[in-house]
Amino acid sequence: MDTPRSLVTGANRGLGLEFVRQLLARGGQVVATCRHPGKATALNALAGEHPGRLYVLPLDVADPRAIAELARELPLLDHAARLDLLVNCAGVLHSGERFGSVAAATLEDSFRTNAMGPLLLTQALAPWLRDGARVANLSSVLGSIASVNRFGTPSYNLSKAAQNMATALLAQALAPRGIVVLALHPGWAQTAMGGERATVPVADAVAGLLRVIDAAGSDDSGSFRDWRGQPLPW
Template sequence: MKIVITGANRGIGLELVRQYLARGDSVHAGVRTPESAGELAALVEPSGGRLRISACDVALETSVRAFADSVNGPVDLLINNAGMRNRPDDLDQLEDAARTFEVNALGPLRVTRALLPMLRRARGAKIANISSGLGSIHDNTTGGAYGYRMSKAALNMASRSLAQDLRGEGIVTVVLSPGWVQTDMGGTDAPTPVAESVAGLLSLIDRLTPEDSGSFFGFRGERIAW
């Protein structure tokens, strides 16, 4: 498969690249600053030409367009993983919420729009937008995290619209929550190792069917309430 992954320089994105390469897929990785993506760059030579790295700042239309121009041929799977979370994320920090929304909600839409011609050239292409349980309105029982929660809830709605708009073309679009993961963003108190979360995501993505399009899943395959 030909897979495009954004936010691939660390955490979940980096592990997605590792696991897809390990099983023999080709990956085009997008990162905001390639020169600082040392761990990702170290995977290029062992991949035997199956990994390419390009700059992609999902908050900038010009960067996204240039990234799309660097992607050659049909794309079987797009994983919109790039995201951010500022802390503190409370009522006194709403200025940061605008930037979070720009990256987490609008960023995946920019990338998807730019790569649609390549997705349409593949048979049964899939779009997986990495969201969060914190984007579930149903599950918000603790409050706070305004910018992050709002941005992920918006991403969820955008993904549902994409699923409806692209259903007739056979493109499956889903929202995935990786869980609370041991990454820089998740912190050391998180219960789930990144390799475990990503292995679950890969297995779930492999099993997706057109009937799943527009759904919100956890990394273990459970459906999450919007």
């Protein structure tokens, strides 16, 4: 059997970096992307520990030209290889937003990174996804319209709700090839984005998400679940 191959965006820190660690521990090959590979100290250290199994490439998911360049570079690593898993983990959260002063530039940046990026990247890499592959879009319960109970982080919430729609649409587009697309909430993970009060260790969140991804079947494609596999309201 071929060595499983995954691609993880936002792989320089937090959940993305932990996805890389755990996928390597499984014996797979990983393509890890981030905006500034030269500054990704921990990721580059992992690459040194796993020669031939971890490739680090530049990608700004908010830039369609960067997505196109990655799609051109990926087959150069191994023309015959296909992706078994795509983890759209790169994201941005702008803190400090208040009603009355939400900025158009902040909204645009959030949409480009959190919603447009995963959609366009999945579209661009679709020819390199193996039939039956999985696409995991790292979403958030903050993107759940049914769960809104306050005004907070509007650009993040709006863009994650849009990303959830992208997940549902991608699930339809890729269904004929048996590719499962999931919107996944990692819990309140202990990352820089999660903040000091976060409750879920990063390693636990990623291990749980991988279990959900592994267990998902075609009937689960297009669904919204948390790191324990529980369905979330849209």
